[in-house]
Amino acid sequence: MKILTMKVAAVLFWLVYALSAEVTACSCLGRPAPCEAYWEASVIFAGTVTYSSQVSGKKGSYERSKRLVRFNVDEAFLGLDGTEAELFTGLGGGDCGYEFKLGGQYLVYAYRQKDGSLYTGICSRTRPLSDAADDLAYIRGLSSAQPGATVFGQVQARSKTGEEPHAVKAAKIIIEGPAKLADATTDEKGRYRVSGLPPGTYKVRIAPPEGLSGYSSEREAKVVDRGCAQVDFWLEPDTRITGKVVDANGLPAPDVLMELVPDDVNRVGYAVFVKTDADGKYAFPLVKPGRYWLGVRIYGSAGSTYVPYPRTYYPGVADEAQATIIDVKDGAKINLNELILPPRLVESVLNGIVVDVNGRPVKGATVWLKEREYNDRDMPYRTESDNEGRFSFKVYQGINYNLNAYVDDSKGNRELSSEPTDVRVDENPKPVRLVLHIQAPTN
Numbered sequence: 001m002k003i004l005t006m007k008v009a010a011v012l013f014w015l016v017y018a019l020s021a022e023v024t025a026c027s028c029l030g031r032p033a034p035c036e037a038y039w040e041a042s043v044i045f046a047g048t049v050t051y052s053s054q055v056s057g058k059k060g061s062y063e064r065s066k067r068l069v070r071f072n073v074d075e076a077f078l079g080l081d082g083t084e085a086e087l088f089t090g091l092g093g094g095d096c097g098y099e100f101k102l103g104g105q106y107l108v109y110a111y112r113q114k115d116g117s118l119y120t121g122i123c124s125r126t127r128p129l130s131d132a133a134d135d136l137a138y139i140r141g142l143s144s145a146q147p148g149a150t151v152f153g154q155v156q157a158r159s160k161t162g163e164e165p166h167a168v169k170a171a172k173i174i175i176e177g178p179a180k181l182a183d184a185t186t187d188e189k190g191r192y193r194v195s196g197l198p199p200g201t202y203k204v205r206i207a208p209p210e211g212l213s214g215y216s217s218e219r220e221a222k223v224v225d226r227g228c229a230q231v232d233f234w235l236e237p238d239t240r241i242t243g244k245v246v247d248a249n250g251l252p253a254p255d256v257l258m259e260l261v262p263d264d265v266n267r268v269g270y271a272v273f274v275k276t277d278a279d280g281k282y283a284f285p286l287v288k289p290g291r292y293w294l295g296v297r298i299y300g301s302a303g304s305t306y307v308p309y310p311r312t313y314y315p316g317v318a319d320e321a322q323a324t325i326i327d328v329k330d331g332a333k334i335n336l337n338e339l340i341l342p343p344r345l346v347e348s349v350l351n352g353i354v355v356d357v358n359g360r361p362v363k364g365a366t367v368w369l370k371e372r373e374y375n376d377r378d379m380p381y382r383t384e385s386d387n388e389g390r391f392s393f394k395v396y397q398g399i400n401y402n403l404n405a406y407v408d409d410s411k412g413n414r415e416l417s418s419e420p421t422d423v424r425v426d427e428n429p430k431p432v433r434l435v436l437h438i439q440a441p442t443n
Contacts, residue, residue, distance in 0.1 A: 252280030300374030361389025
């Protein structure tokens with residue numbers, strides 16, 4: 001049985017994508033090693049190109065071109081009987097097509113599509129036969145190879161912003177499966193290899209050296225007998241910001257969404273979000289060098305609407321002009337003073353009803369609630385009107401909201417819509433009435 005590794009799955013994705021959509025650029029996520037590629041290909045052969053021609057076909061509403069290539073099969077290794085083979089590839093450039101030359105000899109890794117035809121491209125290990133020594137050595141050595149699978153890879157790191165990555169020596173790699181636990185240490189070139197593993201699924205973890213960290217310290221690898229999986233890790237300087245948040249009573253504030261926002265977020269970078277833990281502590285790992293605002297409700301994201309505290313900038317102020325900008329250098333570890341939050345917002349319930357132009361309640365209308373202070377950066381919250389056209393949202397007093405209701409037809413086209421309605425919630429918010437009108441068609 002063939003088991004798809006992450007890297008080969010990514011390669012196969014691009015091979016299929018090249019024939020299923022019009023693309024403007026080809027992007028490969030790395031070519032698999034021979035011991036990976038062999039087990040994922042449908043057909044592998046060495047052959048000579050005898051025919052090549054552009055063909056067109058229609059799929060859906062548009063016509064697409066590709067290249068049909070025929071071969072004399074000089075040596076078949078996998079999934080092929082006979083002395084001839086034909087396959088499709090792209091035309092080159094944006095569609096990941098492989099540029100076969102008439103009379104050229106190639107080692108071909110091909111993948112079978114749903115219609116039974118074969119496809120290959122530049123993201124596979126297809127290559128001129130003269131460059132296929134490693135592939136041929138692996139394939140021809142399978143019959144005498146020792147049992148067991150191999151996990152291997154390389155660890156690299158970026159020292160400073162803009163510098164080329166370098167190999168990480170002496171990083172510990174732990175490889176854990178249901179039947180075996182193994183470890184390895186990277187060499188001078190940052191490489192590691194563990195062989196003789198039973199086939200199966202493994203968790204591959206890295207213990208980064210002091211001062212380095214990564215976005216993902218654990219990966220999954222699936223291997224077959226005599227096959228392999230390549231698992232690489234990329235590390236960066238362990239630049240981080242840590243701190244603690246307490247409420248107005250001095251108690252830890254758990255589950256609070258913290259926002260780290262570049263001081264010019266519209267020009268560079270993007271906001272990053274983490275939540276405080278049970279002790280009110282937070283950590284922003286792998287922070288890019290730059291200048292940042294830190295706080296609660298200062299930028300907006302999915303979840304910002306229901307943070308139960310007013311807007312607060314570090315070190316505990318409501319006004320951006322009084323806030324402290326945090327200057328982060330590469331590799332810095334910044335531990336901030338406690339951020340003291342103001343009293344919690346008072347929770348309330350905003351009720352409403354959706355009606356048509358004749359005042360009749362509308363069942364099943366979609367109602368959106370958004371806060372106005374985030375300039376559409378937060379995600380809207382939605383509900384549906386009940387049998388009597390009614391709806392309700394949890395809201396906070398003193399916050400400005402925008403409400404809108406609509407009904408789509410069976411094809412997802414907007415059929416009815418209300419005018420956007422602004423509401424500022426006070427102690428006893430009045431019910432909101434949203435009237436649906438026929439949506440004007442758009443050109």
